[in-house]
Amino acid sequence: MASRGRKVFLGRHGHGFSAPSKALITRRTRRGASSPTPPVARMDAILKPIIKGLQDIKTSHYSQLSSTSIILFDHLITFDQEVNLIWDSSWSLGKVLFLLNRYYTLAATIINNYAFFTPTLTDALDDNLGLRFFNWQGWTGLIGCMLAEGILQIRLYALYSLNKKVLVLMLSLFIISSATSGWIMGSALSKISARAIELPRGGKFCVPSGVSDTFYTFWIPMLAYEFLLCMLALIRGFQTFKTNGSLFQSGRQLVGILVRDSVLYFLVICSTYLTCMLVWLLAPTSLLEVPVGFSVAMSCVLANRVVLNVRKVSRDVDTTRFTSQKPLQSNHTPGTGTLSQYELEQLRSMRAQRPQSHIHIVGVVTQDEDLHPRYDSSKPFVVL
Numbered sequence: 001m002a003s004r005g006r007k008v009f010l011g012r013h014g015h016g017f018s019a020p021s022k023a024l025i026t027r028r029t030r031r032g033a034s035s036p037t038p039p040v041a042r043m044d045a046i047l048k049p050i051i052k053g054l055q056d057i058k059t060s061h062y063s064q065l066s067s068t069s070i071i072l073f074d075h076l077i078t079f080d081q082e083v084n085l086i087w088d089s090s091w092s093l094g095k096v097l098f099l100l101n102r103y104y105t106l107a108a109t110i111i112n113n114y115a116f117f118t119p120t121l122t123d124a125l126d127d128n129l130g131l132r133f134f135n136w137q138g139w140t141g142l143i144g145c146m147l148a149e150g151i152l153q154i155r156l157y158a159l160y161s162l163n164k165k166v167l168v169l170m171l172s173l174f175i176i177s178s179a180t181s182g183w184i185m186g187s188a189l190s191k192i193s194a195r196a197i198e199l200p201r202g203g204k205f206c207v208p209s210g211v212s213d214t215f216y217t218f219w220i221p222m223l224a225y226e227f228l229l230c231m232l233a234l235i236r237g238f239q240t241f242k243t244n245g246s247l248f249q250s251g252r253q254l255v256g257i258l259v260r261d262s263v264l265y266f267l268v269i270c271s272t273y274l275t276c277m278l279v280w281l282l283a284p285t286s287l288l289e290v291p292v293g294f295s296v297a298m299s300c301v302l303a304n305r306v307v308l309n310v311r312k313v314s315r316d317v318d319t320t321r322f323t324s325q326k327p328l329q330s331n332h333t334p335g336t337g338t339l340s341q342y343e344l345e346q347l348r349s350m351r352a353q354r355p356q357s358h359i360h361i362v363g364v365v366t367q368d369e370d371l372h373p374r375y376d377s378s379k380p381f382v383v384l
Contacts, residue, residue: 053197056286057205064116067293068109074301075106078308085311094154098307101147105300108140112293130194130206137292138185144296145222146178148303152229152265155258155306159236166232173228177221184218207286216280219273226269233262257313258306265302272298 086098115133153170160166194206237259276291283290 053207053286054200056284057197057199057207059287060205060289061116063290064113064293067297068113070294070297071106071109071300074304075102078304081308081312085308085315089311094151094307097147097151097154098304101144101151101300101303104147105144105296108144109293109296112137128194130196131192133206134192134194134208135189137289138189141292141296142178142182142185145299146174148299149174149178149225149229151303151306152262155262155310156229156232156236159233159255159258170229170232173225177225180221181218184215188212188215188218208288209285211285211288216277219277219280223270223273223277226266226273230262230266233259237262257309261302261306261309265306268298268302 082102086095089095153167153174156170157163157167188211191210191212192208193210195209197205197207199205237255240255240259272291272295276295279287279291
């Protein structure tokens, strides 16, 4: 006899069975929906973040190698210029900053690569050692950027004829921007922690954790200060190129080199710092170290090129002046030491056209002040 409320069906062998009710089907459907996740899906969910983390570590290694290659390549192709233009020159503040910027950054880069790629060191990494490395990397990067900005300040100080007001403005804002960036760096590093991750092929890699969400603001004061330096260089360049007369051609050439390098430096550094800020703002914590090496490399290389370019052009200008004076001296009667009436008239006309402001060119030591009166001999020259 069939049960009440159910339909009875006959099977192949005549045995009867009842059709399941809708409630029973619904219970079975819900029970199936809450069944455990298949093993493949669970394994994929576990492996996906691990693979992503290993890819980020690999990206950090490649970026460190790339930034190191930039510094080493620049050292190799400009070493002959360094020997000829820097080593043989007298000691000055510009020379000291150049050597510090060049070799302090190189030493810091070598230490960073040693920490990144040496198995004997990475095998011994613990959380405390990794945290000390993050502190070292952060503060050395800030010092490297400050050294490059110091070179740029000397250059602008010379462009503005050793103007004390410009010097006070630059130094005041430099201290404010560096102190602000340093305070942000110190606050972030005091809250950060390092996690040593075992790599599949041996060794460990420290990944920072607990990074502040506002750490990206470290780059904002430095960007603002670089913009100020660029604007000062452009203003001085426009003022200089308004002057006319052949007497100022060599000075205009040197100023043009400085303005060109200033604009190029700002464009590259602005792009680099902006990229660093966006990576720290949007990228995961495992990619935090990717742009740091490039910021140090670009500031080091470009600041060194500013010094080398100016010194090279300055030496070429001095050589041209020396050779151009030989025919002039051969036309005079030996022992008289006088100029012809025509040459005196030319000097008077050129002196009447000179501007009121004096141009102090970085890297120029004038030895013929009597023939080139545009330089103010009462003020010392800034030799870069």
